[in-house]
Amino acid sequence: MRFTAAILAIVLVSLSGFAQSYRKVDRFVHSALAANTGNVDSLSAQIAGSFSRESDRLRAAYGWICSNIEYDVERMANPISYRGDSAVRVTLAKRKAICSGYADLFIGICRQLDIKAYYVSGYTKQDGGIVDQSHAWVAVRLSNGQWKLFDPTWGASTWQGGELVKRLSYEYFMREPADFIKTHMPFDPMWQLLYQPVMAAEFYGQKVVKDADYLFNYSDTISDYQILPEPRMYANAMRRMRWGGIRNESSARYYQFLEKEYAFALENERRTLHEIWLYAFCDQEKDYQTSVEMYEQLQQLKTDYSSRGVSFTQLQYQSDVLLEHSKKCVEALKRLKPSEQADLLLWDALCQKVESMQELVERQHKLIGSGSSANAKTRNSR
Known part of the structure; x- marks a missing residue:
């Protein structure tokens, strides 16, 4: 109780x-x-x-x-x-x-x-x-x-x-x-x-x-x-x-x-995604312009490397760097594939430029590579 x-x-x-x-x-x-x-x-x-x-x-x-x-x-x-x-x-x-x-x-x-x-x-x-x-x-x-x-x-x-x-x-x-x-x-x-x-x-x-x-x-x-x-x-x-x-x-x-x-x-x-796409596209354009500048520098280096005392090894290195950069540009552009937010005209135009640059870079790389082989034979004959 x-x-x-x-x-x-x-x-x-x-x-x-x-x-x-x-x-x-x-x-x-x-x-x-x-x-x-x-x-x-x-x-x-x-x-x-x-x-x-x-x-x-x-x-x-x-x-x-x-x-x-x-x-x-x-x-x-x-x-x-x-x-x-x-x-x-x-x-x-x-x-x-x-x-x-x-x-x-x-x-x-x-x-x-x-x-x-x-x-x-x-x-x-x-x-x-x-x-x-x-x-x-x-x-x-x-x-x-x-x-x-x-x-x-x-x-x-x-x-x-x-x-x-x-x-x-x-x-x-x-x-x-x-x-x-x-x-x-x-x-x-x-x-x-x-x-x-x-x-x-x-x-x-x-x-x-x-x-x-x-x-x-x-x-x-x-x-x-x-x-x-x-x-x-x-x-x-x-x-x-x-x-x-x-x-x-x-x-x-x-x-x-x-x-x-x-x-x-x-x-x-849609607008936000389009702006994001354009931002990425601008980066790809900058990378392409970098490829162009590197290619022009390589051409200049190739023309007067002997007079400036530049070794052929440095020329090869510059060509290797350009080739790698060019490949990355192509791969990045493929990842930036067209979508509803993409500007197809811009994308197509840049693709053509990047592909053309890639062909020039590969051709130049082969020429420099063949020059390297010729230099090696000359050294061996001596």
């Missing part, structure tokens, strides 16, 4: 300490010092200096945003496109934002706190009905490897009687993916963070027959997603969207956005 009472006391103390910790976080959220913070760096520094636990830091960031940032109703009908650092600066300056601003500000604070946070866009379900409008929230990978989802926009206010009412709620703070999918459908199924993603038809309430053994390794997919070349990144996202289903206008617009980004990324990649 005493043992049971002791265990109960320990549990109650632990719970009390946990609650006390969150009370400290909540006091910070509503403090005047925190409220007057004007930039991400100082706010993040205050949070980092006040709390060591990851969950406390996340709650402080989430609570501060929900308490100090109002939803910008005027921008809701005609949203201006702010993302990333621009969104953070505008949000903190105006203390107003739409969902993208809430998400970007939360991500900005998280990253200052060395917490991995990612922007997620999709559509939602409210009061049992689909809201065909783009929305943004945040996925966070905790230090223990678990994934949690956050919606600071929904944590800052709610609709009541047709009006937007400001209030702080932690209902959509650090939610499990399996619960979050009930109200939030990402455009890209990867961000459901589920091993068996929900298809769009299922989100709309339809029954879908799926392979019960089907598993999607979202963690590996996200890891690959962050290091893939942009064209593949967008192509894979579009493929996942087609798998999940494109059921409404907001999804269709997002897919069109991915298509445009994919085309833009492909063009950028």
